[in-house]
Amino acid sequence: MEIIKKFKSFIRYYDPANFQLIYSLKAATTIAFNCFLCFYFFHLSGAIMAVNITMGIFFLGELECKDRSKFAFLLLYIVLSCAFMPFVDPFISLGVWLSLIVFVWIFVVGISQIYSSNLNKILLAVNATGLVAFVTKAAVGLNVIDSIGGLVLAGVLSIIIKFENFGKYGKFTKKSISFLLDSAILSSKALGTSHFYASIADLMSSIDKSKEIFANKSLKIKDVKLVRNQAKALFYFYKVEEIALLLRTLGASFERIEDRALLIEVKNEIAYNLFELKKIFKNQTPKLKFEALNLAKNSNFKIFASSLGVLYDKFLLIKEGGEDKLSFNSTKKITLKEAFKKINLKNEVLKESLRLAICMSLAIFIAQALHINHGIWIAIAVMSLNKSDEDALKNAGRDSLLGGVIGFFIALVFVKFMGES
DSSP states (O other): OHHHHHHHHHHHHHOTTOHHHHHHHHHHHHHHHHHHHHHHHHHHHHHHHHHHHHHHHHSSOOOOSOHHHHHHHHHHHHHHHHHHGGGHHHHHHTGGGHHHHHHHHHHHHHHHHHHOHHHHHHHHHHHHHHHHHHHHHHHTOOOHHHHHHHHHHHHHHHHHHHTOOOSSSOHHHHHHHHHHHHHHHHHHHTTTSTTHHHHHHHHHHHHHHHHHHHHSGGGGGOOTTTOOSHHHHHHHHHHHHHHHHHHHHHHHHHHHOOOHHHHHHHHHHHHHHHHHHGGGGGTOOOOOOOHHHHHHHTSSOHHHHHHHHHHHHHHHHHHHHHTTOSOOSOOOOOOHHHHHHTOSTTOHHHHHHHHHHHHHHHHHHHHHHTTOTTTHHHHHHHHHHOOSSHHHHHHHHHHHHHHHHHHHHHHHHHHHHHTTO
16 A cells, blocks of 8 residues: 555656656557557558557657658658568578678668757667567568558557647647636736735746646656647746736735726736737737736836836737747758768767667677577667667666566566467
């Protein structure tokens, strides 16, 4: 019972908004569904390739590009994986000479990072598909047509399920920021009343909780259905926080100024503009009002008008952000010609690529030369433990060992449960 409590506490701390849980459930469900569907239509070879490509798409490193480019890269993943299937038999029949082809391929995969990190992630995923195909061929045989069928069907379904939300913002972003804006509206309407400061305190508490969730590691999974444009969403959180602080500053003016008509106009217009900003998350353009602000500027309350002007500037910033006039995480693109110029013996990426290519080709050479049963697993071990520095290798070793042990016992349970089926 104590272990369960500790586990729940662990989950609440590291995954407070259940991002990782939801994503894991969606990935597991999609893998199981694609496995069943492709086994039905494309038998065992199709089912194995379906599981492989579904895992590849769901657990691929985050692609730093726009949606259109993401789809293009994922389609490239499917196409290259399919294109490799007819070559599995010919490559295996090469024996020890397969190590030369592996050397060239792994080197190309490695140096592709110089040109595009996204392309490198896709080629690494394709490489994993190739290794799985080799293992499948050695273990149970590989039907090329069924394999391609499984890759295409499962690949397309995985893309659709993973990217099912095509709006600018995910559900969590829409709900959380809209909720904060609703709270800000209530606080603005409470200006000049006895419960105003309590309302602002609640708003600030909600903002802090939301920021903690966005700072949590579980968000790195970036399920696009829940969170899109993470940097933009965080920008909105900070702007709403600034609005809350400015409203708290205005609270003193509402207690001091005796022009009740002006204050009512200002309160109503602030609430109206905050409500308009919610339209950003409905793919609509907010229409802000400035009449009350102009009245304040023409009054004798210059300090009040100045504070109010800063608040309205925040409204405009949020509006401009909602129209994508602010950009985040822009990556510098290089041409293929520039990438080739960077390829020299001083380049660290080139050195890493050569090292990995040599290790992988040696693994394949040993497996083929000594006729080791399921020898491709040596290459898989080399690939999974490949890291650029010693500390990363130590961490990868620990993680791989733990994951391997857990995976072994899960597989053992399946084998015992399924018998010889």
